[in-house]
Amino acid sequence: MPAMKLSHLPGIAGFILFVGVALFAPLLSPHAPDQVIGIAWDQPSMLAPLGTDNLGRDLLSRLIWGTRTSLSVTMVTALVAFIIGTTLGFIAGVMGGWLDQLISRVNDVVMAIPTLILALVVLATLPKSLGVIILVLGLLEATRILRVARALATDIAAMEFIDVARMRGERLGWILLREILPNALPILIAEFALRFVFILLFLSALSFLGLGIQPPTADWGGLARDNKDGILFGIWAALLPGAAIALLALCINTLADWLLGANTRAWGARAHD
Structure with a gap:
């Protein structure tokens, strides 16, 4: 078990x-997410501890x-992004040549377009x-x-143990999974x-603009969109x-810092041995 700071x-x-x-x-929710239990933007009560939203649903x-909804969609999206990005980045960094140029130039073109607009x-x-x-x-x-991932793979691929693996006749997949990935993992954890x-902020922004998760499905961005007009009347439902999001971001950064430190110490001890 990695050492944990207070x-x-x-x-x-x-x-x-x-x-x-x-x-x-399902066990923690007092009511169904779409159930109307009172008037719009009602005050907190025993029936609705945080009050109601713009349609009288339990906030x-x-x-x-x-x-x-927000965590599950964000997690799946992050995994999809990392599988695609890490695989292509590792291949470009290890193979080099025209394949590296092709992947990198296409990636640069996509990145040149503002992400939200695209x-x-x-x-x-x-x-x-x-x-x-x-x-x-x-x-x-x-x-x-x-x-x-490409920058990490390029640096790691220049090391001697990669040349040794190639001389042993190891295949590209073996080199990527057994040599490149373990050495790049600490930085990739922080990047994840x-x-x-x-992605969580991006998803919430799209839902707020009406192009993300569609109603009646509840998500954080949609919740802010539905209750934004209440701010004019002193209703704080849209701020929840x-x-x-802010609290979750702080928690994830703390978790990543702990895992990054633990992995760095573990691989440092392995290299020393």
């Missing part, structure tokens, strides 16, 4: 709490279900299903990961945490998903 405990406990809320949403229940254009023309949203966001975020937060 400063890591709140962030890790917070992350576990968010995951627990997402996993046990706490929608926030709980929104946690499950996502808005693409999603405006495609069905707004969860699969389409995950694929579009995953491909867009994979361009950032690709550059990091960073990309997770960016923003606070949740």
Whole structure:
């Protein structure tokens, strides 16, 4: 078990709490997420501890279900982005030559277009299903990961143990999985945490603009969009998903810092041995 500093405990406990809320949403939610239980933007009560939203639905229940939706979609999107970006980046960094140039130039062209504008254009023309949203966001975020993975693979591929593996006749897949990936993993862990937060913000922004997760499905961006007009009347319902995003970002950064330090110490000890 990696050593854990006292400063890591709140962030890790917070992350576990968010995951627990997402996993046990049906048990924790007092009401169904679409059930109307009162008037719009009603005050907190025993029936609705956080009050109601713009349609009279329980705000706490929608926030709980929104946690499950936002975290699950963000996690799947981050995994898709990392599988695509890391694979292409490693291949470009190890193989070099025309294949590296092709992958890098295509990646540069996509990155030259503002990500939000490109996502808005693409999603405006495609069905707004969860699969389409995950694929579009995953491909867009994979361009950032690709550059990091390529830089790591290029540096690692120049080391002697890679030449030894090639002389042994090891295949490309073996070199990528057994030599490149373990040595690049500490930085990729930190990059995964960073990309997770960016994807969460990106997804929430698209939902806020009406091109992300569609109603009546509850998610943090949609919750902010539905209740944004309440701010004019002193209703703070729209601020809850923003606070949740900020807290989750802090928790994930703390978790990544702990894992990065643990992995760095472990591989440092292995190299010393």
